[in-house]
Amino acid sequence: MREIQLHNTLSGKLEPFVPQKPGEVRMYTCGPTVYDYAHIGNYRTFVFQDMLRRFLKLRGFQLTHVMNLTDVDDRIIANAAAAGKDIRGYTEKFVQAFFEDCKTLSIEAPEHWIRATDHIDDMVKLIQRLQEKTFTYSSEGSIYYRIAKFPNYGKLSKIDLTGIQAGARVDNDRYEKESARDFALWKAPKPGEHFWQTAIGPGRPGWHVECSAMAMKYLGETLDIHTGGIDLAFPHHENEIAQSEAATGKPFARYWLHAEHLLVDGEKMSKSLGNFFTLRDLFAKGYKPSAVRLALASVPYRKQLNFTFNSLRQAASGIERLRNFADRLQQGKFPAGKTEGMAARIVQAEQEFDEGLADDLNTARALAAAHELMRVANVAMDKDEFLQGDVAPARQFLATFDKVFAVLEDNDAQKLQALGYDSVQAGLSDVEIEKLIADRTAAKKMRDFAAADRIRKELAERGIILEDTKDGTVRWKRK
């Protein structure tokens, strides 16, 4: 098996992936800030993280994956206050929506889903460690990190601190800092704001400290993998490194992976441009969860993904093809025997699939391997050269494929219903459909094709596609 290569932001290069402990991977991924519904750009990153975790598991690693939910920050405090709610009361709705969205997109639950507000003590302890080592200073009740004391600052984002010392840029932070780049570990409460009463005084944590404290609590002082969106590289991850490594004297994370952004129609998604979408916006327009997942998954994570409705339709077609093939394997009748050639092609597809993913999670390559095998197998089936004994290995391949892509299961309608979107064809039950198909079959027998076509058309209008098979049975599916 080919060794896994990952692009490490730290070195700017592809590196062979070798975890600290053979066979075990400890991974931390930055999750959402739950001040609103997450948007599809967020999910581009989360789907990437999910595919990474799925691939590592497929490769047999014992994985401990932690994803945080940032449920305290300026926006949350402001929005909660405006809504007259406390922090938990305000964020709960978005936390639940996030969980639902993950389920809908087949994003697996990590081993630990954790919230910042459950870990204030851990953050306080980390800040105290930094205080002992004099990496901090206090000012007007807030505690800041003194970047000047950490010589390696900038190693992740390659930022050059010379020339942008205090005063180089306008510092409009409300608090007093020694240097413009210094960041708050702990923020003094403002009147009326929610705060925690702690050993380091009243207040609330700065943004960056949560990830350092939580990651180290669950995964140890040196993680194998840390990931997030590219925008987090600076300042968030840079600051995490500064805090963590100053406190422990050890490398914080060995591999840093950053997902490029999703664009909509070639532009940054933003509310003001009117190109801002949540998952729910897409479902309301009738797009399937699986198509959204595939659209997000099929462009490798280090490439900006230009999201368009056309790309969604393309993904939907891809899903159709994959599922049609899976159905054909499931339901088709094949001659007895087993062919050498097909077995070899399947092994080849498995190899290409694995190699693609091992190559810095090149999902486009992995997907192409599946398509290539499908074409070869379909051709063989059309010629009756695909035999019964070829079915199991082919299905095995699809199962492997789906362990990472997770789009084959035909459960979009249920997922949408669970979220309260009634699918178009909700009116017809399976029994009613079967009844209409029986009527049509009867009409066909009488050679009353007009009547038969009328039924087909009626079903089509309600989203049911019929397929006549050679042996006279009729397969159907919901579009």
Added chain:
RNA sequence: GGCGCGGUACCCAAGCGGCCUAAGGGAAUGGUCUGCAAAACCAUCAUUCGUCGGUUCGAAUCCGACCCGCGCCUCCA
């Protein structure tokens, strides 16, 4: 200005020195199959890889310059 992605067919996209007269998918057109469909299959769809130079026996792939798109450089995945 600094740092970083990227420009490959109508669209998405792989490729990263010879196996490339460039994977895979979507769309389209024609065809096979079908009572008609659907699915599947076949054919057509880039002698060319943003532009111009250079290196090389050989370049989409390396080097240089330029053009264009995008992101980060104050809490945005």
